[in-house]
Amino acid sequence: MKLTFFGHSCTLIDFGSTKILFDPFISGNELASNVDIDSIEANYILVSHGHEDHILDVERIAKRTGAKIIAPYETCMWFAQKGLDGHPMNHGGKWNFDFGTVKMTNAIHSSILPDGNYGVNPAGYVIESEHGNFYYAGDTALTMDMKLIGMQHQLDFAILPIGDNFTMGIDDAVICADFIKCKNIVGVHYDTFGYIKINKEEAKSKFEKAGTKLTLLEIGESEVLN
Ligand code: NI
Ligand code: MN
Secondary structure (H helix, E strand, O other), rough: OOEEEOOOEEEEOOOOOOOEEEOOOOOOHHHHHHOOOHHHOEEEEEEEOOOHHOOHHHHHHHHHHOOEEEEEEHHHHHOOOOOOEEEEOOOOEEEEEEEEEEEEOOOOOOOEEEEEEEOOOOEEEEEEEEEEEEEEOOOOOOHHHHHHHHOOOOOOEEEEEEOOOOOOOOOHHHHHHHOOOOOOOEEOOHHHHHHOOOOOHHHHHHHHOOOEEEEOOOOOOOEEEE
């Protein structure tokens, strides 16, 4: 699985035959101005919640690529009203897609759509496929529910928010990695805004002390994770 980071929480997982994109927020991210949004290929776009910093470019990319949107039910219906193809899910549910299974997990956060519509409870996702398994936490606090993920899934890597203030910070993300039993973490949701600036070296050393690898990619950079 190849992961490409497009800034903030936007990550693309490339299975070779299938490309799945998470939470596209590129055109509104000054730090991602070098990313050519109209060259991103995607077969699926997974949306964690309705905040603008997670959905801003969903419509633009979905219309061009024909990608299917996987999102919490009410958010999916909101996209459907815009004529976009979607697959609605809700917490605890799992579905078999052509690339593998997607299970929607709990996230503790808030969610409202940019036009004021109710964005429903935020979510994360566990993806299991023949290529490997991973967890995309979305925007969330540390929660005991993450222990269920560690009990039920063997993860190759996990994509966790580490920016603090709006989500888990570094210390709680280290505990999350322990809860989900995953030693290979990709950090997201940091540095984009003033409230979430982090010290990257400090973050890496805190994870290292816990025996966990933290990968922080440059925007546009890719890494093969297993
Ligand atoms: Ni949010
Ligand atoms: Mn966010």
